[in-house]
Amino acid sequence: MSRKGISDKVAVIGMGCTRFAEHWDKSVEDLLVEAAYEAFNDAGIEPKDIEAAWLGTMISGYAGITLSGALKTQYIPVTRVENMCATGSEAFRNACYAVASGAYDMVLAIGVEKLKDSGLSGLNTPKPPSDGTAPNFSAPASFSFLAPAYFKKYGLTKEQGREVLSRIAYKNHYNGSLNPKAQYRSEVPMDKISNSPLVAAPLGIMDCSGVADGAAAAIIVRSEDAHKYSKEPMYVKALSIAAGPGDGRLRQDFDFTSIKENVVASQAAYREAGIKDPRKEISMAEVHDCFTPTELVIYEDLGLSERGQGWKDVLNGVFELDGELPVNPDGGLKSFGHPIGASGLRMLYEMYLQFQGKAGKRQLDNPKLGLTHNLGGSPMQCVSFVSVVGKELS
Amino acid sequence: MKGIISYGAYVPYNRLQRKKISEFFGKLGPAGEKAVAGYDEDSISMGVEAALDCLNGINPHDVDAVYFATVSSPYKEKGSVGTIATALSLKETVRGIETASSLRSGTSSMLSAQPDEKTLVIASDCRTGAPTGQNELWFGDGAVSFLMGSGDNVIASMVDQGSLQGEIISQWRSQEDRFTQTWEERLGSTVFLKQVKETITPFLERNSRSADSLSKVIISGPGIRAHSQAASALGFKKEQLENPLFDSVGDTGNAHAPMMLVSALETAKPGDQLLVIAFAEGLDYMLFEVTDAIKELKDRKGVNGCLAFKNDQILYSDYLKWRDLIETEPARRPATDRPSAPALYRKHRQNLSFTGSKCRRCGTARFPHQRVCIQCQAKDEMEDYCFVGQSAKVMTYTLDHLAASPAPPMIVAVIDFVHGGRIICEVTDCSPAEIEIGMNMEMTFRRLYEAGGISNYFWKARPIRQKESV
Known part of the structure; x- marks a missing residue:
């Protein structure tokens, strides 16, 4: 265990995920219990087998007691983490390192968010007291900056750009229509997407991920112990996260067609996982499609498309379920909504199902290597998370 | 006299x-x-x-x-x-x-x-x-x-x-x-x-x-x-x-x-x-x-x-x-918090006179004032730099229909100053149909809002309009 990095050191032996929905009849406690017990049952373990836990939530509770109180864990360490929209991935990442360090044999990573209890539209991030001069624009507004900048740089007309964005939303809704755990489970016609009411022009409501409640969980052990619990564990090949200094807010050379945090995080992950050509080597990816132009830029930032070619790959169906590299096979944030703390673990849940051949109508043909990407913040400044997970040890 | x-x-x-x-x-x-x-x-x-x-x-x-x-x-x-x-x-x-x-x-x-x-x-x-x-x-x-x-x-x-x-x-x-x-x-x-x-x-x-x-x-x-x-x-x-x-x-x-x-x-x-x-x-x-x-x-x-x-x-x-002469349905967004008086006090000069910083080592200008330079990472090598009166251009923009605004949609733009520096701010005195990438802008002093009885003043961007020959 002297090798640097996380590759092949830990494995996931059980996972759980609630349906993502407007759960008017479920509390944070309900969601945590459902996701955790599904994972316990899946791994064939008892709650008392868990030695430590990491809880990811942005606004649905404070401290580890949000989890220990719900599950009645018996005085084990529980750490609550928050890294904006990458919170769920951050819980998983910290849990993995704890196991890899040898401190624990078995841990729980769980993420939860209850967004629908506030009565407000969109996502509402509590703000510390401040001078109050920062413009109070919405999350879709900050990501919509990407669209006109990308279209202008690569010479797309408004109509071409519109089609590309709509194709991304169409793909994700199609995939979601095949997923019983998605918030939205029906296909949405292209013209309905293209003509949806504007939220942050040029983005319409159908360019935005939904707002939902949900929870997802993973049980992590050392790779050498994985087969004691599971015939088909999922191995962690790389974990990386990059936090940006704020180039987009301050530097004119930041042109809103690329998010550097994505580039740095993915390159670090590829190094750790030994990936040279991600487009060829990766079988599937779950990426942070909070808004349609985000997914477009992510293709290029993660090296899944050449610079300036992402839009053509979209139109050529490269990232569709039957395409060369399926992206968001579970339907993505677009179909699932985005309960912040849960989303990163929901992405890993799809990888886990696909490796085990349990993805139902979405099942891909023998995927070997998967990527998840989770982004917290805005294009101007964010934390970007990338994981690579695999079906087999290298 | x-x-x-x-x-x-x-x-x-x-x-x-x-x-x-x-x-x-x-x-x-x-x-x-x-x-x-x-x-x-x-x-x-x-x-x-x-x-x-x-x-x-x-x-x-x-x-x-x-x-x-x-x-x-x-x-x-x-x-x-x-x-x-x-x-x-x-x-x-x-x-x-x-x-x-x-x-x-x-x-x-x-x-x-x-x-x-x-x-x-x-x-x-x-x-x-x-x-x-x-x-x-x-x-x-x-x-x-x-x-x-x-x-x-x-x-x-x-x-x-x-x-x-x-x-x-x-x-x-x-x-x-x-x-x-x-x-x-x-x-x-x-x-x-x-x-x-x-x-x-x-x-x-x-x-x-x-x-x-x-x-x-x-x-x-x-x-x-x-x-x-x-x-x-x-x-x-x-x-x-x-x-x-x-x-x-x-x-x-x-x-x-x-x-x-x-x-x-x-x-x-x-x-x-x-x-x-x-x-x-x-x-x-x-x-x-x-x-x-x-x-x-x-x-x-x-x-x-x-x-x-x-x-x-x-x-x-x-x-x-x-003018607050009619009560309207509030937006389904969080209410505007009263600004923090200590934070306003600390930043009153920066915010009211729109003064940022320029790095003595690499010469790049930024708003707001920075301790560490984002270009060359020099620490505390900054001098004051006022952006008032400088012309600027729209780098990209959005029309935010979700944000709470008395005049929706809120126009938000990434504004690049001709002599360096960038701010992302609200655009005022501009119609949604007018805004476009490359548009010439200048900064204008505005009252952002009143909350808790406190008026918060800052700067927004507005289009520079050339005299029409009408």
């Missing part, structure tokens, strides 16, 4: 056609339009804009005193001069006073300016008349600024001046009143005429000026007719009477007579004689003689520059919303 060294004006971009008010109440009403402060403007923000216009080409540190004249200060208790002096980057030791409640404060401030000092006078008002009333129709919003002093660069010498204190209840608003009240107009106009005849005739005689020797007479009286009655009583011809701007701006309170004076100066020639008469519980009056220096005065927006560009398509309902 003291006089005017420089002038500036600000008329809000938004104009409300009076017929829209009358139509709303199912009545026939007067023509013309009134200038309306946007939802992000008040007497302080307009005053700062007028003063920036006035100080064009003048070192703000040369100003010795600042007088702010308004009856529509955002606070009943808390001064405005600190905000204004900081926004204008005046020296910290500048003497300042806010002259409130009298509608003659603007002209009285000009009278009080000392010949041996440079005094910045700012007159600004944003008054609200009760819906359906005459005041609502005729009030307008706007601001004017003069730099007063002595020397070769005086463009209009104040030949003589005077005041008359003549107590009368003509127009008033108590501490509790929301709207200005007015007595029967004939009371005010009758008393005004009497005061003018008794005071101005001897004033002109004292200065050996006959009626026909004056180029322009600037009269702000009670109501909308008294000024022309006073002019004819004094023997002035119609063409000598300066346009009271009722059709295009409205009665701007303290700024009314001063704004007419700016209008007159915009077309004045050396040697022109200008008489100013302002009424409110008596009179202030001034006689100016325009000098050769007016030919050297730098270009500025002034009244004409502001009147050249407008949005006259706003609805009466926009005005009602912006």
Whole structure:
């Protein structure tokens, strides 16, 4: 265990995920219990087998007691983490390192968010007291900056750009229509997407991920112990996260067609996982499609498309379920909504199902290597998370 | 002899056609339009804009005193001069006073300016008349600024001046009143005429000026007719009477007579004689003689520059919303928190004077002020760098329909300054159909919002509009 990095050191032996929905009849406690017990049952373990836990939530509770109180864990360490929209991935990442360090044999990573209890539209991030001069624009507004900048740089007309964005939303809704755990489970016609009411022009409501409640969980052990619990564990090949200094807010050379945090995080992950050509080597990816132009830029930032070619790959169906590299096979944030703390673990849940051949109508043909990407913040400044997970040890 | 060294004006971009008010109440009403402060403007923000216009080409540190004249200060208790002096980057030791409640404060401030000092006078008002009333129709919003002093660069010498204190209840608003009240107009106009005849005739005689020797007479009286009655009583011809701007701006309170004076100066020639008469519980009056220096005065927006560009398509309902005269369904977004006073205190200079930092090591400019340079990572190698007056371009933008705004959609743009630096901020005085990548912008001083009774002032971007040849 002297090798640097996380590759092949830990494995996931059980996972759980609630349906993502407007759960008017479920509390944070309900969601945590459902996701955790599904994972316990899946791994064939008892709650008392868990030695430590990491809880990811942005606004649905404070401290580890949000989890220990719900599950009645018996005085084990529980750490609550928050890294904006990458919170769920951050819980998983910290849990993995704890196991890899040898401190624990078995841990729980769980993420939860209850967004629908506030009565407000969109996502509402509590703000510390401040001078109050920062413009109070919405999350879709900050990501919509990407669209006109990308279209202008690569010479797309408004109509071409519109089609590309709509194709991304169409793909994700199609995939979601095949997923019983998605918030939205029906296909949405292209013209309905293209003509949806504007939220942050040029983005319409159908360019935005939904707002939902949900929870997802993973049980992590050392790779050498994985087969004691599971015939088909999922191995962690790389974990990386990059936090940006704020180039987009301050530097004119930041042109809103690329998010550097994505580039740095993915390159670090590829190094750790030994990936040279991600487009060829990766079988599937779950990426942070909070808004349609985000997914477009992510293709290029993660090296899944050449610079300036992402839009053509979209139109050529490269990232569709039957395409060369399926992206968001579970339907993505677009179909699932985005309960912040849960989303990163929901992405890993799809990888886990696909490796085990349990993805139902979405099942891909023998995927070997998967990527998840989770982004917290805005294009101007964010934390970007990338994981690579695999079906087999290298 | 003291006089005017420089002038500036600000008329809000938004104009409300009076017929829209009358139509709303199912009545026939007067023509013309009134200038309306946007939802992000008040007497302080307009005053700062007028003063920036006035100080064009003048070192703000040369100003010795600042007088702010308004009856529509955002606070009943808390001064405005600190905000204004900081926004204008005046020296910290500048003497300042806010002259409130009298509608003659603007002209009285000009009278009080000392010949041996440079005094910045700012007159600004944003008054609200009760819906359906005459005041609502005729009030307008706007601001004017003069730099007063002595020397070769005086463009209009104040030949003589005077005041008359003549107590009368003509127009008033108590501490509790929301709207200005007015007595029967004939009371005010009758008393005004009497005061003018008794005071101005001897004033002109004292200065050996006959009626026909004056180029322009600037009269702000009670109501909308008294000024022309006073002019004819004094023997002035119609063409000598300066346009009271009722059709295009409205009665701007303290700024009314001063704004007419700016209008007159915009077309004045050396040697022109200008008489100013302002009424409110008596009179202030001034006689100016325009000098050769007016030919050297730098270009500025002034009244004409502001009147050249407008949005006259706003609805009466926009005005009602912006003035909080109707309650509307709140957005399903979090309420705006009261800003933190300690945070405002720490950043007051940065935020009000729009001063960021420039790295001494790599030379790049940033807003807001940074401790560590984002370009070269040097720590604490920053010097102050002011972005006011710098031109900029839209790098990208969005129209935010989700954000809570009194005028949705909120236009938010990434603004790149031509000489370096970037800010992501709200765009104001711009229609969603107008905004585009590459558009030329400048920064404008605005009141972002009021929360917890605290008005928060900052800067927004607005399009630079070139004069159209209409």
